Amino acid sequence: MAEIQENPQDGGKGKAKKQSTKVDLTAMVDLAFLLITFFMFTTTLSKPKAMQIALPADTPDNTEAPELSKKHAMTVLLAPKNVVLYYFGKPEEAAADPNAVMATTFDKKKGLRKVLVDKLKELDTDPDRANNFDKDGKSKLMVLIKAVDSSVYGNMVSALDEMHINKIARYAIIDISDPEKQLVARSMANVKEK
């Protein structure tokens, strides 16, 4: 039926022309690599990851924020030009003391991460240690992250990321208040002088 006639009788001579079985694959390889290149460029290999954040429910007549011990409060102010300012304790006290607000960066070795590590260590070695950690072993440190409008989104994510890295369970993103804006302006002037 569909048999291929091998050795076609050529004038009855019975001599088949021997064909080479080698096929030139160069063109095929070219094509394959072209397609590989195309797919490599159009593929998104790593799936995007997301950071979950939860904001407090918005209640307009929000009564006073829960009382926070001075020792456990830390405020991180995200200033322009990737500068990170921070102070411990109450904002009024920080405003009164010109040395209260310190500047740091997002450097991985000596930036904000070191500040947080040192603070956690300080709480850990405190004689009143039991008061600094809840029964799950989590520190009671509360970090308030406040960014000025001229700061960038990347800095906010970096700050949140530091919270994850240092396993700080209590942090919040809060709108910056006017006195703190002045604090940032004052500290930024100091940073420039240095």
Added chain:
Amino acid sequence: MPKIKVKKGSVSLDMTAMCDVAFLLLTFFVLTAKAKPMEPVEVTTPSSIVDLPVPDVDVITLLIDDKGRTFINMDNNNNSRVYWLDNMISQFSLKIDDEAKKNFVNGGPVGLPVTLLPQFCAAKPEERKEMEKNTLGIPLDSANTDANQLKDWMINARRANQNAKVVIKADSRAPYATIKRVMKTLQDQGVDRFSLLTSQASAD
């Protein structure tokens, strides 16, 4: 002088192995390929250590570029984009014909004042690209709540797909003022939990 005979080697190489490898790689890339979604703006997300994956469907994406222009996008799972557009049309009494509606449903992110939406939907692909290039994004004036159209887009999107999760995909250079306004808009609607899209990086 006797001639030195140079042995003539064959120039044809055996390509079989190379061909095999090439097709193996090709198969791998074809199977793992997922086309890049078309986005009107280039966004470089900041990196973080978290590794929570983003769901593929039922996602409302807020795209914010480095200049603070805001776009909104939702996937078309269960025809949610159709309902979304219908909700917008009835709220703002827009006139959009069926052909233009189809363009919207099959399209991607939008970032225009609502008044330009009918024109955007009816436009040809090239014209749409041009409009996307020149747009200032969705107006989100925080002082004037009527001018905050992101709020309307969000409300209608969530009405169209109640399971939708909100993801913010912002450029790391996006001004914080815009981010704050977007987060405030979400918070006002009771969307307290949302995700920030990041690319993964190690801690050190």
